[in-house]
Amino acid sequence: MSLTHYLVLAAILFAIGATTVLLRRNAIIVFMGVELMLNSTNLLLVTFSRMHGNLSGQVLAFFVMVVAAAEVVVGLAIIVTIFRTRRSASVDDVNLLKS
Amino acid sequence: MSHVLTVLPAAAGALTESGQTSTAEAVLFWVLGPIMVLAALGLLFARKAVHAALAVVLVMISLAFLYVAQGAEFLGVVQVVVYTGAVMMLFLFVLMLVGVDRSDSLVETIRGQRWIGVLAGLGLGVVLAGVVGRATYGTPAGIEEANAGSNPAAIAHLIFGQHVFAMEVVGALLVTAALGALVLTHRQRLTRKVGQRERAERRLREGGYPVSLPAPGVYARHNALDVPALDPEGRPIEASVPRVLRVRGQEADAREYAARIDRVLAGGWATGAGTFTSNRDVDDPHGRTAPTPGTPGTDATETDDEEGAR
Numbered sequence: 577m578s579l580t581h582y583l584v585l586a587a588i589l590f591a592i593g594a595t596t597v598l599l600r601r602n603a604i605i606v607f608m609g610v611e612l613m614l615n616s617t618n619l620l621l622v623t624f625s626r627m628h629g630n631l632s633g634q635v636l637a638f639f640v641m642v643v644a645a646a647e648v649v650v651g652l653a654i655i656v657t658i659f660r661t662r663r664s665a666s667v668d669d670v671n672l673l674k675s
Numbered sequence: 676m677s678h679v680l681t682v683l684p685a686a687a688g689a690l691t692e693s694g695q696t697s698t699a700e701a702v703l704f705w706v707l708g709p710i711m712v713l714a715a716l717g718l719l720f721a722r723k724a725v726h727a728a729l730a731v732v733l734v735m736i737s738l739a740f741l742y743v744a745q746g747a748e749f750l751g752v753v754q755v756v757v758y759t760g761a762v763m764m765l766f767l768f769v770l771m772l773v774g775v776d777r778s779d780s781l782v783e784t785i786r787g788q789r790w791i792g793v794l795a796g797l798g799l800g801v802v803l804a805g806v807v808g809r810a811t812y813g814t815p816a817g818i819e820e821a822n823a824g825s826n827p828a829a830i831a832h833l834i835f836g837q838h839v840f841a842m843e844v845v846g847a848l849l850v851t852a853a854l855g856a857l858v859l860t861h862r863q864r865l866t867r868k869v870g871q872r873e874r875a876e877r878r879l880r881e882g883g884y885p886v887s888l889p890a891p892g893v894y895a896r897h898n899a900l901d902v903p904a905l906d907p908e909g910r911p912i913e914a915s916v917p918r919v920l921r922v923r924g925q926e927a928d929a930r931e932y933a934a935r936i937d938r939v940l941a942g943g944w945a946t947g948a949g950t951f952t953s954n955r956d957v958d959d960p961h962g963r964t965a966p967t968p969g970t971p972g973t974d975a976t977e978t979d980d981e982e983g984a985r
Binding site (some may be wrong): 577578579580581582583584585586587588589590591592593594595596598599600602604605607608609611612615618619620622623625626627628629630631632634635637638639641642643644645646647648649650652653654655656657659660665668 | 694695696700701704705708711712715716718719724727728731734735738741742745746747749750753754757758761762765766769770772773774784788789791792793795796797799800803804807808812815816817818820821822826829830833834838841845848849851852853855856859860862
């Protein structure tokens with residue numbers, strides 16, 4: 577088995593995450609789709625790091641994880657705030673700016 | 676133990692001469708890969724948000740396995756601790772906060788959005804997998820040399836050496852994110868906090884009953900649930916019988932008991948035991964009136980019928 581298999585797996589996971597963002601309405605599930613995309617990118621980075629024999633890819637993946645954690649905190653806080661005011665967690669209901 | 680620790684990092688992520696992985700790693704990949712794809716599809720198709728979250732947890736744990744197998748032990752552990760342990764549990768908390776039973780509406784706000792989305796996702800997957808899978812990469816170098824010593828130590832040298840500024844910035848970002856979450860979820864209290872003292876004072880102001888209601892049967896001759904308590908003057912207190920019994924009309928007749936008290940006060944008691952026994956034999960209202968629920972005895976069958984009818 578060559579390392580390309582890891583890359584293909586990461587690509588498949590990324591595509592599934594992107595499809596989740598496109599199709600689902602629940603804001604929390606959409607958010608989990610974003611997390612899935614970030615994770616698949618991390619897998620890609622780790623595999624590339626192994627291909628090149630260079631740890632920079634892993635360091636980058638580490639930073640991606642930290643930034644993703646910060647993003648989750650703020651994003652979930654926004655979802656909770658929207659839910660409190662609009663009683664809904666659906667991305668379709670947030671349309672106050674629609675003319 | 677130390678022997679295992681030193682051997683393990685070198686073994687993880689080892690490649691053959693031609694750049695192929697070991698058989699063990701291939702087996703691990705082919706076991707975990709389909710599981711991960713299925714779990715990711717579970718995120719896409721699960722109707723309940725909690726199921727989707729658990730599927731993502733499965734994907735993330737499998738990813739941690741793959742990281743360790745690829746010689747990224749540090750990232751594998753961080754993946755479990757940060758993603759599975761912190762991030763996904765945060766997701767679950769928010770799911771509980773927002774309401775677990777809420778599922779997606781199936782109404783399309785943009786017509787044909789579903790098919791466009793499926794098409795776009797499939798196209799993205801095919802393009803990405805095609806490009807990534809068909810590209811030529813050259814012989815993989817393997818991670819063993821870079822991992823010399825141990826993987827966490829090598830990563831620490833990089834993070835606190837070459838990337839130390841990025842590390843500091845990321846720390847500031849984390850603090851900012853925590854503060855942002857605090858500000859976003861903070862709720863201004865518009866009214867004064869109502870405590871126990873305020874609640875008690877309000878109840879007294881409104882003329883409510885300040886203490887708990889008397890228990891049934893207090894000062895009466897019987898302490899069954901359906902016998903009202905008597906106040907010091909011998910009058911029955913209706914409120915002492917449980918509300919359910921009163922609504923169903925199953926409380927014992929309070930006047931009957933009051934009359935008996937009057938009789939006793941008038942000297943009926945002093946005439947001897949005969950009065951007492953005749954009282955019990957002749958006008959014991961308890962046995963004749965509606966049965967008390969839950970009391971066994973002659974009326975047990977009737978009570979059972981009632982229970983069944985309800």
